[in-house]
Amino acid sequence: MDLYKSTAHELHEKLVKKEISSVELTYNVYDRIAEVEKDVKAYVTLDKENALAQAAKVDKMIAAGEAIAPLAGIPGAIKDNISTKGLRTTCSSKMLENLNPIYDAHVIEKLRADETIFLGKTNLDEFAMGSTTETSYFGTSHNPWNLDLVPGGSSGGSAAAIAAGEAIWSLGSDTGGSIRQPASFTGCVGIKPTYGRVSRYGCVAFASSLDQIGPITKDVTDAATVLNTICGVDAHDSTSLPVEVPDFTKALKQDVKGLKIGLPKEYFGKGLDPKVDAILKKAIADYEAMGAEIVEVSLPHTEYAVITYYIIAPAEASANLARFDGVRYGYRNMKATSAPEMTTASRTEGFGSEVKRRIMLGTYVLSSGYYDAYYLKAMQVRTLIRKDFEEAFKQCDLLLTPTSPVVAYPIDGKMDPLAIYMLDVCTIPVNLAGLPGISVPAGFADGLPVGMQLIGKLLDEETILRAAYTFEQAHDYHKVMAPLGGK
Amino acid sequence: MKYATVIGLEVHSELKTKSKAFCSCSTEFGGEPNTHVCPVCLGMPGALPVLNKQVVEFAIRAGLALDCEIKKFNKFDRKNYFYPDLSKNYQISQFDKPICEHGHIDIEVDGQTKRVGITRIHMEEDAGKLVHSGATIKTSESSAVDYNRAGVPLIEIVSEPDMRSAAEARAYMEKLKAILEYTDVSDCKMQEGSLRCDANISVMPEGATEFGTRAEIKNLNSFRALERAIEYEIQRQIQLVEDGGTVVQETRTWDDGKGMTLSMRSKEEAHDYRYFPEPDLVPVVIDDAWIARVKSELPELPAARKARLMQEKGLVDYDAENIVSTKAMAEYFDEAAKHTEDSKGIANWLLGDVSAYLNSENITIEKFPITPANLGEMVNLINKGVLSSKLAKKVFAEMLKTGKTPQALVKELGLEQISDEGAIVKIVEETLAENPQSIADYKAGKDRALGFLVGQIMKKSRGKANPEMVNNLLKERMQ
Numbered sequence: 001m002d003l004y005k006s007t008a009h010e011l012h013e014k015l016v017k018k019e020i021s022s023v024e025l026t027y028n029v030y031d032r033i034a035e036v037e038k039d040v041k042a043y044v045t046l047d048k049e050n051a052l053a054q055a056a057k058v059d060k061m062i063a064a065g066e067a068i069a070p071l072a073g074i075p076g077a078i079k080d081n082i083s084t085k086g087l088r089t090t091c092s093s094k095m096l097e098n099l100n101p102i103y104d105a106h107v108i109e110k111l112r113a114d115e116t117i118f119l120g121k122t123n124l125d126e127f128a129m130g131s132t133t134e135t136s137y138f139g140t141s142h143n144p145w146n147l148d149l150v151p152g153g154s155s156g157g158s159a160a161a162i163a164a165g166e167a168i169w170s171l172g173s174d175t176g177g178s179i180r181q182p183a184s185f186t187g188c189v190g191i192k193p194t195y196g197r198v199s200r201y202g203c204v205a206f207a208s209s210l211d212q213i214g215p216i217t218k219d220v221t222d223a224a225t226v227l228n229t230i231c232g233v234d235a236h237d238s239t240s241l242p243v244e245v246p247d248f249t250k251a252l253k254q255d256v257k258g259l260k261i262g263l264p265k266e267y268f269g270k271g272l273d274p275k276v277d278a279i280l281k282k283a284i285a286d287y288e289a290m291g292a293e294i295v296e297v298s299l300p301h302t303e304y305a306v307i308t309y310y311i312i313a314p315a316e317a318s319a320n321l322a323r324f325d326g327v328r329y330g331y332r333n334m335k336a337t338s339a340p341e342m343t344t345a346s347r348t349e350g351f352g353s354e355v356k357r358r359i360m361l362g363t364y365v366l367s368s369g370y371y372d373a374y375y376l377k378a379m380q381v382r383t384l385i386r387k388d389f390e391e392a393f394k395q396c397d398l399l400l401t402p403t404s405p406v407v408a409y410p411i412d413g414k415m416d417p418l419a420i421y422m423l424d425v426c427t428i429p430v431n432l433a434g435l436p437g438i439s440v441p442a443g444f445a446d447g448l449p450v451g452m453q454l455i456g457k458l459l460d461e462e463t464i465l466r467a468a469y470t471f472e473q474a475h476d477y478h479k480v481m482a483p484l485g486g487k
Numbered sequence: 488m489k490y491a492t493v494i495g496l497e498v499h500s501e502l503k504t505k506s507k508a509f510c511s512c513s514t515e516f517g518g519e520p521n522t523h524v525c526p527v528c529l530g531m532p533g534a535l536p537v538l539n540k541q542v543v544e545f546a547i548r549a550g551l552a553l554d555c556e557i558k559k560f561n562k563f564d565r566k567n568y569f570y571p572d573l574s575k576n577y578q579i580s581q582f583d584k585p586i587c588e589h590g591h592i593d594i595e596v597d598g599q600t601k602r603v604g605i606t607r608i609h610m611e612e613d614a615g616k617l618v619h620s621g622a623t624i625k626t627s628e629s630s631a632v633d634y635n636r637a638g639v640p641l642i643e644i645v646s647e648p649d650m651r652s653a654a655e656a657r658a659y660m661e662k663l664k665a666i667l668e669y670t671d672v673s674d675c676k677m678q679e680g681s682l683r684c685d686a687n688i689s690v691m692p693e694g695a696t697e698f699g700t701r702a703e704i705k706n707l708n709s710f711r712a713l714e715r716a717i718e719y720e721i722q723r724q725i726q727l728v729e730d731g732g733t734v735v736q737e738t739r740t741w742d743d744g745k746g747m748t749l750s751m752r753s754k755e756e757a758h759d760y761r762y763f764p765e766p767d768l769v770p771v772v773i774d775d776a777w778i779a780r781v782k783s784e785l786p787e788l789p790a791a792r793k794a795r796l797m798q799e800k801g802l803v804d805y806d807a808e809n810i811v812s813t814k815a816m817a818e819y820f821d822e823a824a825k826h827t828e829d830s831k832g833i834a835n836w837l838l839g840d841v842s843a844y845l846n847s848e849n850i851t852i853e854k855f856p857i858t859p860a861n862l863g864e865m866v867n868l869i870n871k872g873v874l875s876s877k878l879a880k881k882v883f884a885e886m887l888k889t890g891k892t893p894q895a896l897v898k899e900l901g902l903e904q905i906s907d908e909g910a911i912v913k914i915v916e917e918t919l920a921e922n923p924q925s926i927a928d929y930k931a932g933k934d935r936a937l938g939f940l941v942g943q944i945m946k947k948s949r950g951k952a953n954p955e956m957v958n959n960l961l962k963e964r965m966q
Contacts, residue, residue, distance in 0.1 A: 081533075082532040082533070083531075083532065088533070091532070096532065099532070100528060101531065101532070101533075103526045103531065103534070105533060132517050199536070200533075200535060201533065201535050202533040202534070203533055203534045204532040205532075205533065205535075207766075208766035209766035221915065235537065236535060236769050237535050237537070237767075238535070238536070238537050238538065238767065238769050239767065239768075241765075252532060315763060318577075318761075318762075318764055319567055319576075319577045319761075320565075320765070321533070321564050322567060322569065322575065322576035322577055323530040323574065323575045323576055324532075325571070325576055326568065326881060327529065327571045328529060328531075328631065328632075329531070329532075339571050339630070340569070341567060343571075346723065363761065364765055366567070366761035366762075367759055367761060368759045368761070371763070375763060433951075487860075
């Protein structure tokens with residue numbers, strides 16, 4: 001049986017009915033990994049022994065007649081910038097190649113409490129800085145739809161693992177699109193919750209005011225299921241919101257009648273691949289046919305979002321990554337003869353070029369004499385972008401945009417960094433405003449998946465889940481398996 | 488030319504919260520290295536700070552005690568610099584919006600009261616500690632880092648450049664320390680580093696209005712070091728100017744052994760701290776009710792306590808000022824005063840023999856071996872005439888050694904003063920009979936004769952006869 005093709009909610013049913021065992025399922029997924037991982041390279045680290053022990057534990061629980069949580073016994077994959085106690089957490093960096101964390105991230109604690117299974121840690125762009133996984137110290141992950149293409153990033157490993165059947169569900173993190181864009185490139189569902197919905201405690205910080213953990217899954221139901229487990233206020237994260245967490249699976253109604261869907265015109269302008277545009281136009285027509293009302297809205301400061309992001313995110317990163325100094329943990333240059341020399345050499349050798357580029361950018365924009373012109377101005381623009389959304393949401397319940405203006409592109413490292421930065425134009429504003437956003441498969445362009453982004457009001461994941469679910473159930477895009485072609 | 492000195496102080500005071508500023512680790516001093524640590528204060532990847540509200544509470548309390556305005560909107564900022572004892576390589580601090588502003592302290596120097604302004608107080612976290620294998624960082628093969636202190640909360644109290652001498656700076660520092668102790672926000676142990684001070688010093692021609700270029704002096708670990716360092720630095724700067732040189736803006740360190748300040752880094756080498764708002768912490772808004780509550784719970788401060796001691800206990804200004812200069816001394820006084828009516832007597836002992844003993848032993852009143860009750864009882868014994876002041880010193884010395892009560896020691900040592908009139912009359916008559924010439928001299932108006940006779944009687948009684956009674960009886964018998 002190809003259990004690895006199933007969704008978490010299907011497998012949960014089978015486990016509860018004792019049609020399958022968790023050990024059987026876990027073996028099945030590892031077998032799949034053994035089969036395709038050499039081509040996909042989704043993982044940095046696998047943890048088969050512990051995963052199987054945990055599966056056996058869940059099987060005992062089921063045999064004993066205990067009630068189990070929806071993710072219990074169901075193998076998932078964790079982006080390798082989320083701290084797992086005793087399990088290497090590298091951030092795909094030479095700097096942390098040998099880091100075994102002494103503590104679990106809050107989301108990991110919650111998932112463990114639900115008796116889920118961790119298959120291993122997935123590849124990412126180094127410290128989540130990138131949109132392709134090409135900046136990973138451990139090599140690039142490949143897009144299961146065409147192995148010559150990037151899977152997107154930075155959560156490219158988590159997305160590729162889902163698309164290739166190497167995990168049932170996975171966690172990513174999203175600072176400027178790092179969950180939604182790879183989900184879009186690999187035909188998965190990926191949601192970035194409202195900033196503060198999920199505790200960031202244990203997610204190695206890239207840009208603290210933007211980072212948010214979220215699921216990448218095969219369908220919307222699984223995304224809601226994982227969200228149910230990982231959301232909630234955490235005493236270890238001051239920015240986590242002290243609000244009640246709804247049962248997100250209850251929001252999954254097949255009905256968009258009367259919903260007002262806004263189309264921000266700035267997202268459908270130049271730079272948008274006509275094939276992507278055509279697929280989205282069709283999706284919009286589908287929504288209209290299903291009873292939603294379509295309105296055009298404007299987010300006038302959209303054109304400043306990317307440059308604003310590339311000031312704020314590197315500024316925060318320059319401080320967040322300062323702790324990697326070779327003193328307490330991580331890579332250390334052993335030839336240095338003084339502490340300052342050791343730190344400089346360790347950072348020079350331990351970080352890759354994209355990370356260093358962003359640290360330099362961030363250091364520059366915070367420097368005395370430049371702070372007002374760059375950082376302060378960017379913070380002001382960020383407020384304007386947030387206000388744009390507030391205005392738009394006076395006219396609609398949610399927004400519909402492309403997730404990415406393009407489909408997955410080749411792994412060749414030929415793209416100019418600045419051109420890649422600009423491709424995050426649809427996802428970045430959502431992080432700047434702290435809003436929830438989901439990417440759902442909307443169709444295929446020349447055999448490659450195209451994602452549609454739905455953006456919700458603050459803390460209104462439910463509306464975008466409902467709209468995404470309705471669309472998904474009316475189509476079969478999420479049921480198509482990636483062919484692992486190319487090469 | 489005559490010169491005027493301008494001094495401003497930056498004081499760091501560790502707050503005595505039970506747990507650290509941004510995690511739940513203990514703040515206790517002196518544990519085994521790296522035993523009071525967790526992912527947060529070690530700066531492990533992914534760990535996040537969470538503010539300990541007690542830090543804000545203490546900062547408000549200190550601010551109110553120093554007559555500051557409490558700012559309602561508070562945020563934290565990251566101060567970026569690389570140093571191995573700083574686990575995140577940024578310090579969580581407050582940059583442009585400190586919690587307290589516009590306070591002041593009134594100091595007294597040479598009988599004059601002077602007001603020293605407090606510019607600001609802000610909250611921040613302490614760093615860890617480097618432990619060098621050798622004597623200094625330069626001569627060490629390696630250094631280890633102890634992060635027990637990393638994340639311990641601090642307040643930094645910045646004064647206006649209002650002080651004009653080392654004595655004023657010392658008086659300010661002493662008063663500040665007393666206030667922080669009274670409010671119970673800090674241990675203020677300078678040796679343990681829970682109270683630290685940097686001084687900004689400049690000189691200018693007397694009468695000038697524009698301040699000279701300042702040097703910042705670090706590593707001032709005691710009042711004495713503060714005073715000596717300022718004295719030295721003033722002379723250094725004056726000498727420099729007199730010799731035609733100019734003072735450069737720089738950071739200097741006080742070398743206590745050499746008794747001089749040494750250059751650490753120039754203005755050009757100064758850090759660009761690249762402050763920006765700490766995104767991991769949400770702003771803290773302090774409402775009126777919070778401020779009002781802290782205000783209502785403020786303990787008695789030195790100025791109020793001094794006034795009370797003068798009014799209720801009849802102490803003179805000088806004595807009261809010195810008694811309240813440390814909270815521990817004031818508390819010792821209050822406790823001892825519960826055991827005797829003679830508050831003045833307690834004050835005399837505390838500021839006399841007790842202080843002399845503390846100075847000679849280099850300890851503070853907390854470690855003083857005589858209990859307040861015993862000191863009070865001793866004063867009572869003196870007042871009742873049981874102990875002469877001379878014998879009291881003997882008893883005091885024994886109390887220091889043994890910790891026994893004065894009553895017990897008087898008995899044990901047979902020191903009880905003879906106040907029995909019959910016994911004294913007997914010695915007086917005996918002595919008069921032996922010294923007829925002295926009687927004649929006394930009657931002839933030679934007052935010295937009286938002193939001689941008293942001395943003879945004290946000798947016979949081995950110092951135990953009540954001198955007042957001896958005097959009276961002698962005069963009576965020789966009339």
